[in-house]
Amino acid sequence: MLFQRVKPLDKILETAAKKSLTRQLGAFQLTMLGIGAIIGTGIFVLTAAAAQKAGPGMMWSFVIAGAVCAVAALCYSEIASMVPVSGSAYTYTYAVMGELLAWTVGWALILEYAVAASAVSVGWSGYFMGLVKSATGFELPALLASGPAWSFVGGMPHVDFSHGVFNLPAVLIALAVTALLVIGTTESARVNAVLVMIKIAALVVFIAVTLPAVNGTHFEPFTPNGWFGNGHGAGLGVVGAAASIFFAYVGFDAVSTAAEETKNPQRNVPIGLLGSLAVCTIFYLLVAAGAVGVIGAQPTAAGVQPGSPEFVEQCKALLALGQQPLVCSNEALAHVLRMMNHNRLGDMVGLAANLALPSVILMMLYGQTRIFFVMARDGLLPEKLADVHPKWKTPHKVTIITGVFVAIAAALFPVGQLADISNSGTLFAFFMVALAVLILRVKDPGRHRPFRTPMVWVVAPLAVAGTVFLFINLPYEAKMVLPVWGAIGLVLYFLYGYRKSHLGRGLLEVHEEDSGIPPPVPPIQ
Numbered sequence: 001m002l003f004q005r006v007k008p009l010d011k012i013l014e015t016a017a018k019k020s021l022t023r024q025l026g027a028f029q030l031t032m033l034g035i036g037a038i039i040g041t042g043i044f045v046l047t048a049a050a051a052q053k054a055g056p057g058m059m060w061s062f063v064i065a066g067a068v069c070a071v072a073a074l075c076y077s078e079i080a081s082m083v084p085v086s087g088s089a090y091t092y093t094y095a096v097m098g099e100l101l102a103w104t105v106g107w108a109l110i111l112e113y114a115v116a117a118s119a120v121s122v123g124w125s126g127y128f129m130g131l132v133k134s135a136t137g138f139e140l141p142a143l144l145a146s147g148p149a150w151s152f153v154g155g156m157p158h159v160d161f162s163h164g165v166f167n168l169p170a171v172l173i174a175l176a177v178t179a180l181l182v183i184g185t186t187e188s189a190r191v192n193a194v195l196v197m198i199k200i201a202a203l204v205v206f207i208a209v210t211l212p213a214v215n216g217t218h219f220e221p222f223t224p225n226g227w228f229g230n231g232h233g234a235g236l237g238v239v240g241a242a243a244s245i246f247f248a249y250v251g252f253d254a255v256s257t258a259a260e261e262t263k264n265p266q267r268n269v270p271i272g273l274l275g276s277l278a279v280c281t282i283f284y285l286l287v288a289a290g291a292v293g294v295i296g297a298q299p300t301a302a303g304v305q306p307g308s309p310e311f312v313e314q315c316k317a318l319l320a321l322g323q324q325p326l327v328c329s330n331e332a333l334a335h336v337l338r339m340m341n342h343n344r345l346g347d348m349v350g351l352a353a354n355l356a357l358p359s360v361i362l363m364m365l366y367g368q369t370r371i372f373f374v375m376a377r378d379g380l381l382p383e384k385l386a387d388v389h390p391k392w393k394t395p396h397k398v399t400i401i402t403g404v405f406v407a408i409a410a411a412l413f414p415v416g417q418l419a420d421i422s423n424s425g426t427l428f429a430f431f432m433v434a435l436a437v438l439i440l441r442v443k444d445p446g447r448h449r450p451f452r453t454p455m456v457w458v459v460a461p462l463a464v465a466g467t468v469f470l471f472i473n474l475p476y477e478a479k480m481v482l483p484v485w486g487a488i489g490l491v492l493y494f495l496y497g498y499r500k501s502h503l504g505r506g507l508l509e510v511h512e513e514d515s516g517i518p519p520p521v522p523p524i525q
Helices: 009-018 026-036 046-082 089-096 097-135 167-183 188-211 236-248 252-257 265-295 309-319 330-341 342-378 398-414 415-442 456-472 477-500
Strands: 149-153 156-160
Touching: 026 046, 026 188, 026 252, 026 265, 026 342, 046 236, 046 265, 046 330, 046 415, 046 456, 089 097, 089 415, 097 167, 097 398, 097 415, 149 236, 149 309, 156 309, 156 342, 167 188, 167 342, 188 265, 188 330, 188 342, 236 265, 236 415, 236 456, 252 265, 252 477, 265 330, 330 342, 342 398, 415 456, 415 477
Parallel strands: none
Antiparallel strands: 149 156
């Protein structure tokens, strides 16, 4: 019975046509939105974590993650152009594989966006405090500058509060962005394109300064931890770093989420997806080459996960000796420039990160509200969650709830571990989209496809295999979060969503007044 609850594609499209969000975004705006969501913590911060896991071999990590993301993007492009509505992978799964699997995907996307916003908040915190220290010499007490270190010993979580308790700056930025989304975001949306340009300019400056100074000896040994961690377990080595680095690419999912607000989505969504991915991949490879080539990757002891108590202890010991390798930096790119005695440029890159990363937090919270919005519209979540504020015209309830949870996670977890947890939900969603494309090719081969995935019977299976491969190579704790989170979601579904589902009750017509609200992030001007 559960798998027979499939929402007809025609009904989804009819619903979207009758009462849809305003279509205002064009190809350039979508590409800028994608670049704005993609370029963020992944390249500004996770470069250090990737260097610890893979050494210079993180160059291959970017290639592997980018390749998996590319085939997933091609699948997204086909199905997003066919089904140009809000909801992203959740809506696609609902139309192809039914309500139960759609719920699991939507629940995973909630994990993805919320934890990703927390990770970016922690990344912003590192750059903010680095800039403040460089400019004024002021440092927060260590206990308020970072969260505790986490590791799993014998399958049980172990928390070390000796080097950090509560990441205060990360909490403040998460709550500030939440408040901005609640009261209205017209101003922030209009400067979003400017912030994207600031990020790109910062990366261009970094590349221009570092590439001429690259020292080839810093790339040796190229894979100090091997391809699979040299027996130290999942999450390390080139492939383990690729599983983490995947976080640096996931912003393109926000482009698909905005499909219902896009002019001519059949043309513009594929352009936005693939265009933003191509631009970001080039930048990532050049930035990684510059960072490693100038000062070296310098991993700490082999087999040590970033963010673990052992890693924190080793970095503290190195700092006591006057050393701060790339892997220990909370502001990797600014740190590289300062090591080159370009202190002013390092501060400028830090300032760019401080200005630009909040826009990524905003985009992640925006994507979160869109998933909640569509799931509530389908009756799987309480419809009150999608209530629109009478004055501000924003879904204030779900935004506030999300913002509080984002702030709590940002306070207590390091950026690398948050990124890995977010990746678990993301990879599952991409896996389901690739399957949906193949199933639709068999079930509905005659349907008009404005964008057809080339060599779909090669590309889609590669996307399926690639997402599974990267998930297997995530650290143990990140892999365990998804099934635990999924189990909680299934309990909620059977307690509420299964009974309240509009599809299950035979309600397929447009039913809410909230689907015509302006989006939390209006079009980029």
